[in-house]
Amino acid sequence: MSTKRHLMGMNDVDRADIERILETAAGFEDVVERDVKKVPTLRGRTVVNLFYESSTRTSSSFELAAKRLSADVVSVKSSGSSVDKGESLKDTIRTLNAYKPNIIVIRHPHIGAAQLTARWSDAHVVNAGDGKHQHPTQALLDLYTIKKRLGRLDDVKVAIVGDILHSRVARSDIEAFQMMGLDVTLIGPPALIPPGIVEATGVKVSDDPEAMSEADVIYVLRMQHERMEPGQNYLPSLREYARVWGVNARRVRPGQVVMHPGPMNRGVEIAPDVADSGVSLVENQVEAGLVVRMAVLYDLMTRPSIGTVIDIRERTGEWGAA
Amino acid sequence: MSTLSTRVLLDADQIARTLARMGSEIVERHPDLSQVHLVGIRSRGVPLAERIRDRIKETTGIEVPVGAVDISFYRDDVGIRADADDRIGDHPVVGETVFDGPIEGATIVLIDDVLYTGRTVRAAIDAVFDYGRPACVQLAVLADRGHRELPIRADFVGKNLPTQGAEHVRVRLQETDGVDEVVLIGGDGGAES
Numbered sequence: 413m414s415t416k417r418h419l420m421g422m423n424d425v426d427r428a429d430i431e432r433i434l435e436t437a438a439g440f441e442d443v444v445e446r447d448v449k450k451v452p453t454l455r456g457r458t459v460v461n462l463f464y465e466s467s468t469r470t471s472s473s474f475e476l477a478a479k480r481l482s483a484d485v486v487s488v489k490s491s492g493s494s495v496d497k498g499e500s501l502k503d504t505i506r507t508l509n510a511y512k513p514n515i516i517v518i519r520h521p522h523i524g525a526a527q528l529t530a531r532w533s534d535a536h537v538v539n540a541g542d543g544k545h546q547h548p549t550q551a552l553l554d555l556y557t558i559k560k561r562l563g564r565l566d567d568v569k570v571a572i573v574g575d576i577l578h579s580r581v582a583r584s585d586i587e588a589f590q591m592m593g594l595d596v597t598l599i600g601p602p603a604l605i606p607p608g609i610v611e612a613t614g615v616k617v618s619d620d621p622e623a624m625s626e627a628d629v630i631y632v633l634r635m636q637h638e639r640m641e642p643g644q645n646y647l648p649s650l651r652e653y654a655r656v657w658g659v660n661a662r663r664v665r666p667g668q669v670v671m672h673p674g675p676m677n678r679g680v681e682i683a684p685d686v687a688d689s690g691v692s693l694v695e696n697q698v699e700a701g702l703v704v705r706m707a708v709l710y711d712l713m714t715r716p717s718i719g720t721v722i723d724i725r726e727r728t729g730e731w732g733a734a
Numbered sequence: 735m736s737t738l739s740t741r742v743l744l745d746a747d748q749i750a751r752t753l754a755r756m757g758s759e760i761v762e763r764h765p766d767l768s769q770v771h772l773v774g775i776r777s778r779g780v781p782l783a784e785r786i787r788d789r790i791k792e793t794t795g796i797e798v799p800v801g802a803v804d805i806s807f808y809r810d811d812v813g814i815r816a817d818a819d820d821r822i823g824d825h826p827v828v829g830e831t832v833f834d835g836p837i838e839g840a841t842i843v844l845i846d847d848v849l850y851t852g853r854t855v856r857a858a859i860d861a862v863f864d865y866g867r868p869a870c871v872q873l874a875v876l877a878d879r880g881h882r883e884l885p886i887r888a889d890f891v892g893k894n895l896p897t898q899g900a901e902h903v904r905v906r907l908q909e910t911d912g913v914d915e916v917v918l919i920g921g922d923g924g925a926e927s
Contacts, residue, residue: 439804439828448864451807481807713812 417712418537420526421546422587429711430592434556436707437700444480444702453710454483460513461487462504462529463540464520469674469698470540470549474517477705486511501525502532509533515709518542536712547580550673551588553704557697558594558629561669566593571627574657574681577604577646578636581673585631586613599623600657603646621657625665632659632672632682654680661685669693739920743895743903746914749876752892753782756874757789759890760843767794769869771840773801775858776829778847781909782876786845799834803844808857837866843890847905849875852886877916879903 418424425433443451459478463471471487478485488508501520508516509532518529519540526539526546541547559565570589576582576598589596590613597616598605610617624630635653640646647653659670660683670686671693678684686692744752764770767790774783780802791797806828844858859871874890879897895903895918902919906912 436828439806439830442830443807446865451864452860453807453809453812457812710807710812 416530416534416536417715418526418530418539419548419708419712420530420537420539422548422551422584422591424548427591430552430555430588433552433704433707433711434559436710437552437556437703440480440703440706440710443706450480450482452482454478454481454514454713457483457514457713458511459483459485459515459517459709460508460511460535461485461540462490462508462516462518462520463488464490464518464525465541467519467540469701470519470547473698473701474538474540474549474705477702477709478515480702481706481709483514483709486513501528505529505532509535515712538708538712541580543580544578545580545583547584547673548588549701549705549708550581551584552708553697553700554585554631554671554673555588555592556700556704557671557693560700561693561696562628567595568629569595569597569627570629570631571597571599571624572631572633573599573624573659574633575604575636575646576600576609576633577606578640579633582633586615590614597623597627601647601653621663624659624663627668630659630664630668630670632670634673634675635677635680650677650680654683657681658683659686661689664691671697673697741918741920742915743918744877744893744916749892749914749916752876753785754789756876756890756892757786758793760786760874761790761794763889764841767796767798769839769841770798770843771801771833771835771837771868772798772843772845773803773833773858773862775844775846775854776802776804778905778907778910779803779845781907782847783845786874801831801833801837802829803831803858803861804829805854805857805861808861810853810857831861831865833865837862837868840868842868842871843874844871845874847876847907848903849873849878849886849888849891850881850903852882852884855886856884876905877903 443449461471461474475485475487513535515538516529516533516535517538517540518526520542523543523545525542526537530537539546539548555565558568562568572582572585586596597618598609599618599621602619605617609615635650658681664670664686668691670691672682674694676682676687678687687694760770761767772783772787774780783800787798787800842862844855846854849855855873862868862871872889875888876892877895878888878891879895881899897903897918904917904919906915906917908914
C-alpha cells in the first residue's frame, strides 16, 4: 500500500528531501538562463493552480514553473468569492479533479485546505499557503536563496523579525531552517510572538531590536494587517512599530543581508533605503522561487509514492529499461 | 532477495585499449577535428569523453572540446514510474549541461557507457537541440548490449555485448566508482558465454 506524495508543510519533507530539491533547483538555473527556457519534463501533464487568496508572486511563480516544465496549466482565482470551508471547496475540487490534473497547487485562507484537497482529488497537492499555517515552497526558496548567497546553510544565523504570530512564512521557515542546521532567533514585540514557540521549537526569542546585529540574515516579515483580529491591540501604531522595529539602513551592519517574502510594506517593517539596496535579496528570492517550484513539481512527479518497495536491481541504473 | 551473479566482461586494460581505438576511429572519420565536440552523457559518459579526448590528443596533438549533457529533464518516463508502485526511479542528482564553446554547426559526438534501449540517447539529442543546432550528431558507446526500443544505432562501438533482457550491464569507472571494469549482472546466473 502506498500513498501519493504531497507537499502540505515542512513535515512532509526531511533533510535529504530538502537537499535533493535544492540540488534539482540548481539544475534548473541553467534552463531558465538559456535561450530555450523550457524542458519537456512534464509534457502532457496537467497542473491546476487554485488561489483563494490574492497573490502576485506565488501564483505567477507556480504558473511559470509549470510552463517551463511543459505542463498544461489551468489557473483558477477565486478572490472575493463566497467560497468558504466545506461543500463549496469540495465541489470546486471535485470539478477540477474531473480534468484529471497530476498536481493541484492551492492557496486558501483556511488552515487544512490543502489536506482536504488531497482527500477530495487524485492529484499530488502542493500547499501554496493555508491561513496562518504553512507555506512550504516559500521556506524552500528562502533556503535556496541563503545557500546561494552565503555558500552554506549550517550555522547561518537568521533573525526573523516582526509579525511572527500571523505568519505562515515564519512557521515554515522556522521548521525548514532548524532542519537544515541554521540558528534561528525570533525578534519582535512580545504581542506578535506566538506563545509557547520556544518550548515547541527551541528557537531563541528576543524583544530587543538590537539583537538583529548578531544575525547573518535579517528576515523581515510583512505586517499582516488582514489577519489581525479587530479590536485586538497588537501594536500601539504602525508608525511606532516602524520607529522601533523597522529595518532601515542604519540598522543593517556591513556583511548582513536582508530578506522579505513580499509584498513589502515600505516604510513599515522595511525602509526603502534597505529594500532598494544591494543588501536586499528580495529579487533573488523571486528568482529562486521559480527554480525551486520547478524542482518541487519535478520531485513530486518523479519520486516514488510513500511506502513503495524499492527493488534493488532497479537502482543499478539503466533507467531506459523502464 | 537472491544474490545476483556477476561476471567481468572488460577489465581495466581492455577498457583502455577500447577507448584508444574509439579515439582513432573518431579521428579517421573526421580528419578535420576543428568542428568536433565530444559531449558525455551524465554521469559516466563524461569521464569517458575526457579519456577519449586525451587519447585523441596523444595521437594528433589536437585537444577537442568536451561538454556534458544531463538528460534528467528530458526523460520519457517522468510520472509514469512515480505513479506505478512497482517501479522506482533512481533519482540521481541533476548535473549541469555544459558545452565548451558554441555547438552551432559543430559535429557533436555523444558519448555514453552503455547503449541499451536507446531512450537515453533520444533524450540527449533533444537536450542538445535546446542549446543550438549542430551540423550533425553522432554516437559513441563503450558497450552496446542490444535490445533497442528506438531506431538508434551507435557510430562508434567499443564492444558489442549480446545480453538477455533480464541481465544488467554495469560500467564502473575510476572517476565515478573507483575501479575500471564492465560487468554483467545476471538475471538467471549469467553463465552462458
